[in-house]
């Protein structure tokens with residue numbers, strides 16, 4: 001069952017014209033796994049998102065710290081689909097209007113050269129001092145993963161990776177769940193979705209997220225018609241909260257049903 005405040009909020013926006021429905025990926029429409037490439041969307045969720053995107057006046061976006069190539073792979077979506085994909089925390093998108101509408105500059109050759117050096121340094125750090133941690137290279141950043149490791153192994157790995165990032169110019173440290181990313185991009189999910197919103201002009205926006213980087217969206221989606229939903233525990237600026245990925249599947253299915261009724265009677 002969904003919390004009453006969430007049901008009321010969905011009911012209030014179900015017939016909004018247009019409506020933007022955006023969601024984070026990991027921890028929201030997909031669960032967690034120690035292997036970042038082993039995760040799959042929760043059963044039925046992609047079909048619900050396709051159903052929403054097929055309804056008149058509904059725009060759907062998936063926004064992630066994953067890079068675009070990986071996001072396409074894991075969602076099974078291509079650039080041709082009605083669903084917009086936004087990757088690398090906003091630095092990449094299947095919709096060019098997102099990048100052109102953001103005030104942050106695009107990645108340069110210098111950024112990528114810096115990222116190569118950073119990746120080498122992080123891999124050295126992990127190999128020599130934290131061999132159980134794992135490194136993930138992405139389009140605009142490099143991440144160290146500690147999911148499944150004991151706290152006394154994970155904590156120092158994340159701390160030393162954080163110190164490395166903080167000691168380098170032009171590098172942003174992004175905190176996540178059992179992951180810490182060093183990014184050379186200034187993009188953030190909030191700015192990306194504000195840019196997408198400008199192209200749509202939504203009367204209402206729904207956003208679901210579970211992690212620190214989703215707070216950039218929660219903070220920017222402050223119009224009366226915005227429905228922001230934190231998934232799981234933790235401090236948040238979101239207006240509503242649900243428990244887990246099962247509740248996300250329920251919420252999206254509920255929104256699809258309400259929207260269909262609102263449009264077809």
Ligand SMILES: O=P(O)(O)OC[C@H]1O[C@H](O[C@H]2O[C@H](CO)[C@@H](O)[C@H](O)[C@H]2O)[C@H](O)[C@@H](O)[C@@H]1O
Nearest residue numbers: 025026032033034036064065066147177178179
């Ligand atoms: O913005 P998101 O879609 O939430 O992506 C955030 C990070 O997700 C991935 O890491 C997380 O999921 C992994 C697979 O379950 C898990 O092993 C890891 O502990 C989680 O933090 C992804 O690998 C990162 O690149 C994303 O930044």
